[in-house]
Amino acid sequence: MKSAKELGECTICKSSFKALWTQLLPHIRICRPRTDLCWQCQQNNDQLISSANPSERKTAEIKKQQGHLQLVQKERAVYEMTAACKKTCDDYQLSIGPSPPSSKKIRMHxxxxxxxxxxxxxxxxxxxxxxxxxxxxxxxxxxxxxxxxxxxxxxxxxxxx
Ligand SMILES: [Zn+2]
Known part of the structure; x- marks a missing residue:
């Protein structure tokens, strides 16, 4: 197999590639973490935008999205619970593996x-x-x-x- 030099291609480092990409193709972006929307949010927002202002339909769409956001908030509480479990594991120095039976009054997820x-x-x-x-x-x-x-x-x- 021929190398990139033998093929007449040039190689550049990753940072140069990214700089050139940003300069030449600014409209194409890689999605940043946590910037993606959930499908339900996307659908609710599309319905909100397309409904006439003000209308019963718009009010219903707003309530629907509020209900969804409240549900999302409840689900995010699970992440807080996970963080608390990590702290518990650190505090008690827990590990997975064979161990003698031991009951602890802790919460785990x-x-x-x-x-x-x-x-x-x-x-x-x-x-x-x-x-x-x-x-x-x-x-x-x-x-x-x-x-x-x-x-x-x-x-x-x-x-x-
Ligand atoms: Zn959502």
Missing amino acids: YSFDFAQQMHFASNPLQPGPMYFLTPRKCGLFGVSCEGLQKQGNFLIDDGLS
């Missing part, structure tokens, strides 16, 4: 998700292309301890689910 199925070879010694045609399914169930920022994964065989 766990989240879990059943991920999509994974496929893997059912018989690695099976000859020929059938190796790839008959994968075995395996469910992936993850439990995350938000305070520790660690996750345990459980693999559930297709025959058991």
